[in-house]
Structure formats: C-alpha cells, structure tokens
Amino acid sequence: MTQDRRVITDEAAGTVLPAPRTPSPRAAPALNWGVVAPGWIAAQFVEALQKHTGQKVVAVGSRDAGRARAFADRFAVPRAYGSYAELVADDDVDIVYVASPHSGHFEQAMQAIEAGRHVLVEKAFTRNAREAEQLIEAARKRGVFLMEAMWTRFLPHIDVVRQVLESGLLGEVHTVTADHGQQMDPDPAGRLFAPELAGGALLDLGIYPVSFASMVLGPFSSVTAVGTKAFTGVDGQASIVVTTGSGAHGVLNTTLFARTPTTASISGTHARLEIEGPFYGPATVRLIGRDNEVTDLFVPPQRTGGLCYQAAEAARCIGAGRLESELMPLAETLRIMQVLDGVRRDLGVAFPGE
Structure with a gap:
C-alpha cells in the first residue's frame, strides 16, 4: 500500500464494507x-x-x-x-x-x-x-x-481491508496495532526454542504483525524494538514500534510466553477497522465510526482451509506467466526480512552461521 490516501467526509460512518474480490480457489x-x-x-x-x-x-x-x-x-x-x-x-x-x-x-x-x-x-x-x-x-x-x-495476504477479509484503505474510507490512517503471542512450553528440543533452526517468536509469530503493518502502512521510516530472550537465547518476546514518513505508527507485539488476543486494528481520522483474533487467519472485520459504534462487519465465507488461497494465487500467477505476486511482492518480502534483521540486532539475537 502506498501512503497516498483519499480522505472523504464524515458520512463514511454509514458506509457498508465492500465484498471481497478474491477469486474462488x-x-x-x-x-x-x-x-x-x-x-x-x-x-x-x-x-x-x-x-x-x-x-x-x-x-x-x-x-x-x-x-x-x-x-x-x-x-x-x-x-x-x-x-x-x-x-x-x-x-x-x-x-x-x-x-x-x-x-x-x-x-x-x-x-x-x-x-x-x-x-x-x-x-x-x-x-x-x-x-x-x-x-x-x-x-x-x-x-x-x-x-x-x-x-494472510490472500484471504478474503484482507481484500476487504485493502479496498477500505484504497477508498480512503478510514480517512488519514494514524495507528496500526497487531499482536501474535502463543504460550509455548519451554522445551529445549522444540523448534521454536532452537537457535540452529532459526527459532524464536519473531520469525514464526512476529512475522504476521510486521507483515500486516507493512501491507497497511507501506515502507517504514523507523523501527524500534525491545525484547526478552528465551532460555535458549532466541527471542522470546519483542515489542516493536514502526513509523512512516507521514507520521503513522505501528505498534506490534509477539511472544512465546503468553497467549495474546492476536487481533489487529487500523485507526484513521474518520473510522477504524478491527479484525478479530486470530487476525492472520479467516476473520471477521468490523468497521467502527468515530462514535465508537459498529457500522458494518464482514464475516469470512469459510473459517478453515485458508491455506488454499495462497496456492491458488501462485497457480494464477504462473498460469498468467507472472514470476511474482502483486499481493505479496518479492521487494516487500525482502524489506520485511530487513526489518526482522534489524529487530534481532536490537534484541542481540543471531543464529548460528550468520
């Protein structure tokens, strides 16, 4: 998403959420x-x-x-x-x-x-x-x-989010929040705690809130992170604040130590979107006006089998002769990996062989 948002009047509070454009898998x-x-x-x-x-x-x-x-x-x-x-x-x-x-x-x-x-x-x-x-x-x-x-990028509820952002329905976007925490047993043999397997919260769980914020806000101008290491030295918890050139903020969290709501929100000058947990899977999206009342909601057509949408996107791209997806461009994947590298540096976490 680019930073250019079309700002519309306060009557947006009565607008109905768009239907997803996602093709059938x-x-x-x-x-x-x-x-x-x-x-x-x-x-x-x-x-x-x-x-x-x-x-x-x-x-x-x-x-x-x-x-x-x-x-x-x-x-x-x-x-x-x-x-x-x-x-x-x-x-x-x-x-x-x-x-x-x-x-x-x-x-x-x-x-x-x-x-x-x-x-x-x-x-x-x-x-x-x-x-x-x-x-x-x-x-x-x-x-x-x-x-x-x-x-997540290929699910119907995320296409609803994209359309809302493209329309300017929310007004000027100022704040994005997202979290993903799971309570994992401290198993030294477990994949998420193993440095040699590139374990930790960030690459497995934190990738979701970071990627979501990148989709909504576009490239970050600054990234600041604090965190706590797990007993094996991998990142156990990270809290991340990102900013953009327009002054928007993303407030993101990931942890292996506790089960969090795994929700997301996008707040603008006219309205906000709230995505129920887990936001990264098929989820209900609510449009909420400045009076804090729910104006409309989108309920996903299916709650299970969501991995089929990414496979269908790959097949459509290959069938059309494209070498990458516009919904998850390789340049953005690279930028997100650069962000994750920076967060790990802030936390003092490196993997064997890096």
Whole structure:
C-alpha cells in the first residue's frame, strides 16, 4: 500500500464494507505440486488443497524416506522421495512448496529454483535478508515464480481491508496495532526454542504483525524494538514500534510466553477497522465510526482451509506467466526480512552461521 490516501467526509460512518474480490480457489489453473518437509504445516497445506482447490500434489520429499512414505499414504500422493534432490528432479512437478523450519528454507528453495521449479516458501521467507536477496536474484535469473507463503495476504477479509484503505474510507490512517503471542512450553528440543533452526517468536509469530503493518502502512521510516530472550537465547518476546514518513505508527507485539488476543486494528481520522483474533487467519472485520459504534462487519465465507488461497494465487500467477505476486511482492518480502534483521540486532539475537 502506498501512503497516498483519499480522505472523504464524515458520512463514511454509514458506509457498508465492500465484498471481497478474491477469486474462488477452485477456479485457479491446476498445477502439480511437490512438497518439501512433510510436517504439520505441510499436512495443513495439502489438506486445504485437496479439499478446496483443483491443485494436485504429486510428490513429497523428506530426508527420511519412511516419513515421506507415511505422508504420501496419508494424502494419497503418488510419489514419495527420501531426498529433496529427487523431488526437485521430478519433471512432473511444476511447483515446490517448502514447508521446513526457517533454517532450511534457503537451501531447499535454492535447490528447487536451480532445478527450474516454481517455488512457494513458507513464512518467514528465510533466516535473514541476505538469504532472501539471493533467492530472489536466483529466481529472476532462472525465470521461475517465487513467493513467500504469507497466507494472510490472500484471504478474503484482507481484500476487504485493502479496498477500505484504497477508498480512503478510514480517512488519514494514524495507528496500526497487531499482536501474535502463543504460550509455548519451554522445551529445549522444540523448534521454536532452537537457535540452529532459526527459532524464536519473531520469525514464526512476529512475522504476521510486521507483515500486516507493512501491507497497511507501506515502507517504514523507523523501527524500534525491545525484547526478552528465551532460555535458549532466541527471542522470546519483542515489542516493536514502526513509523512512516507521514507520521503513522505501528505498534506490534509477539511472544512465546503468553497467549495474546492476536487481533489487529487500523485507526484513521474518520473510522477504524478491527479484525478479530486470530487476525492472520479467516476473520471477521468490523468497521467502527468515530462514535465508537459498529457500522458494518464482514464475516469470512469459510473459517478453515485458508491455506488454499495462497496456492491458488501462485497457480494464477504462473498460469498468467507472472514470476511474482502483486499481493505479496518479492521487494516487500525482502524489506520485511530487513526489518526482522534489524529487530534481532536490537534484541542481540543471531543464529548460528550468520
């Protein structure tokens, strides 16, 4: 989103929220998908594709052949590979979905790009901006599609938010708030507490409020962060204030230590939007006037299977010959990774090998 907002009169309080323009996921061209790293998020993704789209999952790859076979049997996937190299070499695979921990994103996405496959990479895109920049450069050189799997960007309620911002219905936007906190058991073997797996709150949970604020406000002119480390040295909690050239603020929080409301809001001079928790999934959006009364609300058409929308967006882009998505541009993905790098510097957090 740009900073240019069309300001309208106070009669906006009676306006009805627009309907989403999001195409049906079933209408997207069908591609053959290969899945890297058959864990929990990969299972959610494949289930969403099989239930809500015409996409076909034709192969799964893991370093553990037995794990790949069990996943393939569970979802009736034709081929299971005991290595990622075998999966990306499969000429029947059009696009690879990288669902591994953050520490593996760069290596596995690069392997797929070099094999000439289109790639959808789970959020956060990489461990850091340097890795993100290298993936983007490689994809452009190879001429393949590449996108961060920030599923929130493609959901119908977020298109409603986009239209409201584009119309100027809120007036001049001054404040964005968003949080994402989950109470995680302090398990030293757990992925979110493991430095070698690029664990911590920021890349797994905090990416959602940061990406939301970036979508609403555009590029940040300043980023300030404070935080608390977890017992393994990863970031356990971070509170972030971002500003823009126009003077708007974003107030963002993420934590592994407590379950937070996971809500978001956008406040302007005429009205505000409130998105119920979890704001990053299919959620109800409320338009609230200056009198603090709810003027209208949008209820999402479905509450489950939301990962299907990002797959449909990738398929539509590839079908149209586009190498990136306008809804989640690679330049913005890179900017967000740069913001996350800066927050980690403020918190004194680095990953092994950086």
